[in-house]
Amino acid sequence: MIRALNIVLILAVIGTSIGLYDIKYRAELAEKRAQTIEHKIASEQESIRVLRAEWSYLNQPERLQELARRYTKLEPLQASQIGTFADVPMPHKADDFYAPNATGSLGGYAGVAPGDIGAGERTIR
Secondary structure: OHHHHHHHHHHHHHHHHHHHHHHHHHHHHHHHHHHHHHHHHHHHHHHHHHHHHHHHHHOOHHHHHHHHHHHOOOOOOOHHHHOOHHHOOOOOHHHOOOOOOOOOOOOOOOOOOHHHOOOOOOOOO
16 A cells, blocks of 8 residues: 555656646746847837937937928018018907997996896996
8 A cells, every 4th residue: 555655756856847847847838938029129229219319310300490491492481471461351240249339338248346236237347
């Protein structure tokens, strides 16, 4: 009976050893993959920094202005290219809210005390 129990325990130790070895191997493989990914991320971040520096250099206003002067026939914008005062529509008299009416009141509730609202005739103060 003791021999059978010893054999079962030896098999359990062997099985546990194989399981632990497999777990250790998988953990080492996952660590190598994580390090590879971290190196790729660092490399991509460095590439992004380089590209941003190049973009900043290429978009310098002085450089762009020189390129525009050299390769295009662009000229500075003149105010007359946008429009003139004659192009701006003038408001109609009916739309003029700031013109006082014939009675001299401002209209609406302007100049009315809170107690005067709804009391018939409005008074101006």
